Structure formats: structure tokens, C-alpha cells
Amino acid sequence: MKKIVTHLTKGIINLCILLVMILACAFVGNLAFHYAYDIAHQPFPESRSIKEVEITIEQGATTKEIAKMLEEEGLVKNALWFELKSRYFKYDGKFKEGTFLLSTNMDEEEIMKILSSEGSKREGIKVTIPEGFTVEKIAQRLEDESIVKRDEFMEALKEINYDYDFLSMIPERNNRLEGYLFPDTYEVRKDSEASEIISKMLRRFDEIVKPEYYERAEELGYSMDQIITIASIIEQEAKLDEERPKIAGVIYNRLESNMNLQMCSTVMYALGKRKDRLLYSDLEVDSPYNTYLYNGLPIGPICNPGEASIKAALYPEKHDYYYFVLKDEETGEHEFTRTGEEHNLAKQKYNQKF
Numbered sequence: 001m002k003k004i005v006t007h008l009t010k011g012i013i014n015l016c017i018l019l020v021m022i023l024a025c026a027f028v029g030n031l032a033f034h035y036a037y038d039i040a041h042q043p044f045p046e047s048r049s050i051k052e053v054e055i056t057i058e059q060g061a062t063t064k065e066i067a068k069m070l071e072e073e074g075l076v077k078n079a080l081w082f083e084l085k086s087r088y089f090k091y092d093g094k095f096k097e098g099t100f101l102l103s104t105n106m107d108e109e110e111i112m113k114i115l116s117s118e119g120s121k122r123e124g125i126k127v128t129i130p131e132g133f134t135v136e137k138i139a140q141r142l143e144d145e146s147i148v149k150r151d152e153f154m155e156a157l158k159e160i161n162y163d164y165d166f167l168s169m170i171p172e173r174n175n176r177l178e179g180y181l182f183p184d185t186y187e188v189r190k191d192s193e194a195s196e197i198i199s200k201m202l203r204r205f206d207e208i209v210k211p212e213y214y215e216r217a218e219e220l221g222y223s224m225d226q227i228i229t230i231a232s233i234i235e236q237e238a239k240l241d242e243e244r245p246k247i248a249g250v251i252y253n254r255l256e257s258n259m260n261l262q263m264c265s266t267v268m269y270a271l272g273k274r275k276d277r278l279l280y281s282d283l284e285v286d287s288p289y290n291t292y293l294y295n296g297l298p299i300g301p302i303c304n305p306g307e308a309s310i311k312a313a314l315y316p317e318k319h320d321y322y323y324f325v326l327k328d329e330e331t332g333e334h335e336f337t338r339t340g341e342e343h344n345l346a347k348q349k350y351n352q353k354f
Contacts, residue, residue, distance in 0.1 A: 050103060050104055050105045050161065050162065050163070050195050050199070051074070051103070051104045051162065051163040051199055052101065052102075052103050052104075052195075052196045052199035052200055052203070053073045053074070053075060053101075053102050053103065053104065054099060054100070054101055054102075055069060055070070055073060055075075055099070055100055055102060056098070056099045056100075057069075057095060057096065057097050057098060057099075057100065057115065058097060059097045060097075061095070061097070063083050063086050063087070063091075063092045063093065063095065064079070064083055066095055066115070067079035067080070067082040067083040067086070070082060070111065073102075074104055075102055075104060075106070075111060076108055076111065081108075082108055082111075085108055085112075086112060089109070089112065091112045091115075091116055094116045095112075095115045095116055096115065096116060096117070100114055100115060101189070101196070102114065103193070103195075103196060103199075104163070124187050124188045124189040124190065124192070125145065125147070125187070125188065125189075125190060126185055126186070126187050127141065127142065127145050127147060127185070127186055127188060128184075128185045128186075129141065129181070129182075129183045129184060129185075129186070129201070129304070130183055131183040131235055131304070131305060131306035131308075131309070132183070132235045132236055132303045132304070132305070132306075133183060133303060133304055134175075134178065134269070134302070134303050134304070135154070135157060135175050135177060135178050135181060135304070136154070138153070138181055138304070139151075139153040139154050142194075142197065146190070147188055147190060147192060147197070148192060148193070148194045148197060149194075152194045153194040153197070153198070155194070156193075156194035156195045156198055157175070157176070157177050157198065158176075162195075162198065162199055162202050164202050164203070164205075164206050165206075166180075166205070166206060166209070166224065167180075167202070169223060169224055169225055170225055170300075171225065171299075171300075173299055173300050175300070176300075177198070177202070178232075178300055178301045178302070178303070178304065179225075179228040179229065179231075179232050179300065179301025179302075179303070179304055179305065180201075180202060180205050180228070180301075180304070181198065181201040181202070181205070181304045182201050182202075182204040182205040182208055182304065182306075183304050183305075183306050184201075184204050186200055186201070186204075188200070208307050208310070209224070209310065213227075213310070213314060216314045216315070217314065220314070225300070226297055227310070227313045227314060228301050228305065228310065228313075229297050229298060229300055229301045229302075230248065230251055230252075230297065230313040231301070231305040231309040231310040231312065231313040232301035232302045232303045232304070232305045232309070233251060233261070233263050233265055233266065233298075233302060234247050234248055234251070234305065234309040234312050234313060235303055235304075235305035235306065235309040236263075236265035236268075236269075236302060236303055237263060237264075237265055237324075238309070238312075238332070239331070239332025239333075240331065240332050240333060241308050243332075243333070243334060244308055244309055244311075244312035245312045245315060245316055245317040246317045246319065246321070246324075246336060247312070247324065247334070248312040248313050248315075248316035248317065249316040249317040249318060249319050249321065250321050250322060250323070250324055250336070251263075251316070252316050253319075253320070253321065253322050254322055255296065255297070257322070258295065259322065260291055260292060260293075260294070260295050261291035261296075261297070262291055262292050263291050264278055265302060266289050266290060266291040266292075266298050266302055267282055267283060267285065267289075267290055267291070267292060269289050269298070269302035269303070270285050270287035270289040270290045271285060289302060319336075320338055321336040321337065321338055322337070322338060322339070322343075323336070323337045323338070323339075323340070323342070323343035323346075324336045324337070325337070325343065325346045325347050325350055326350060327346075327350055335350065
């Protein structure tokens, strides 16, 4: 009888311990749920930037691993809440492997749908933005390719905040992102938002312009915005890669001598169109981009330069040339001269040729 009572007592004690553990787990789980819920439902700051993020989900990745990645990329506020919500909406275990294009302005349900849909993988069309394109030309190219409307793209350049550190160095001005939409071949979806494409191009700029480029700009005594402005002039003036550092040297020589740059490409940007020949009246257009009229650099880049021109602006050739004139229209080769007299003789020679 005593043994039966002892076993019964032990059974009751074990049952009590089990109940306490269940209640404790439920309590902790409830706390975790409400903690995740509260964090996930705190509003994002109004100033939060929109950023396009490309993520890759490996084969066999768990919902927990995916949720953590999304939180680290700033796409969701709380990994635990995303994981719980995925289970509730029956997305757990249904996320596909592959590369996906997401944006920080998407909500959790939208992200779940994209990650679980075969058609949402990064399958799109390729569009090439050549070196030297202005933002206006980029906008037109995207409209011509039926990707995004020109006006929508131009509006997105003005109204959307983008999450890249280098943007803080750009002064306020019209076409503020001119110079920073890096020319390259991009793969985009037909239904892409203008802001997604802009973010992709800014991200490419951020990848290309390495920390050592900023250090070199500081060595030269110029801001990166000024370097990109110089690079944009080089991009428009040079056709041959081997001439880019030499043209850069001319620009720096004239700046250091306090001479007006007198670059035709800056006048054409001020006019809003390219011309085979500038008229004397064109040189008088009142614009802060007109380097015939105003001393120093224009107020900002005149196009979106490629890496070769950016490197030339950072590492100019040292020489004593102050002028150059087009020597061969087919090859784009220039004649470089040291004095105004030599330059005028070269102009007479090659202008007669053309």
C-alpha cells in the first residue's frame, strides 16, 4: 500500500512539473509573440529611404534563415514576426530558391508572395545605358524599351530618397543625380518602378567608386562631386581611352591657372542639345554650366561618366598642354597645344580639313 501511494505521489509531482513547464513555455511564447508583434508594427520613420535589394535564397534555406536575411537587409523589421506570419499564412516551406529583387517599401505579405512565386525570380530584359548619357537620355531610352515612362523616371529622380552614403555629398540642384546613374547593361523587369531602376544604377556607382577613389580625390583637393563633374566633361570631350588622362590634364592645368575651361560640351549641356558646331551666340548662353562664360567647373556633372573617365579625372596626365582641337572626326583624335597661338593655328588647319 505504501509503495502504491509513493508511486501515486511521484506521478502527481511529475504531472505538476509538466504542467508548470507547459505554462512557462506558453508564457514565454506569448511574450515573444507580443514582443515581435509590437516591434513589427512600429511604424517606419517617415524619412526612411526606398532601396532596392537583391537577395539570393539558397536551396534548402529555412524560413528562419530567410527571415533573418530579410531583417539584416532592412526589408522586414523583425525576423521572428516574419517567421510566425509565414507559418500563419502557410508560406512556411514554400519559399523558392533563386535570386529575387525586393524593395524596402514592400510589406511582409508582398515579400512572401514574391519569394514563393516562380515568376517572381529576376527574369527581365537587358537594357544598356552607354557612357555619356544624360539623365534625360536615360529616361528616353527606358521609355523606348517600354520599361518605364520618361516622365515617371524624371519625377522619381526628384522625389524619391535613396539609401546610399555618397548622396549626402551632392549639393541641391536641378538634375541632382546627373553623373551618378552609372552607365552599364542592366537586367530589369518590364513592370519595374522607376525608383527601382534608379536605385540599381546608384548601387552600381557605389560599387565602382571605391574608397580609394575618395582618398585620391582628397589628395587632389577636390570633392568627389567635383571629380565626377570633371569626369563627365572628359566623357563628352574624349572618344579615345588613351586621350582621357591627357584631356584631364588640360582641365586641371586650366583650373590651376584660373583660366575659363571653355569646354564646348558644357555649353551644349546648357543648351540642352548637341550640335556639330557651336555659334558665337551659343557661347553667351547664361547658364552656370557655360564654362566659356563662367570661371571654374560647372555646378555639376553634364552626363553620367564611365569608370575610364572617372579614373582619368583622378589620375590626370601631367603635361603643359592647355588646349586641344579635334584632329580626326572618324577616330576622335585630338591635337594638343600649349599656347593660344598654337591652338589658333591648329584650329585653322583642322577646321579647313572638315
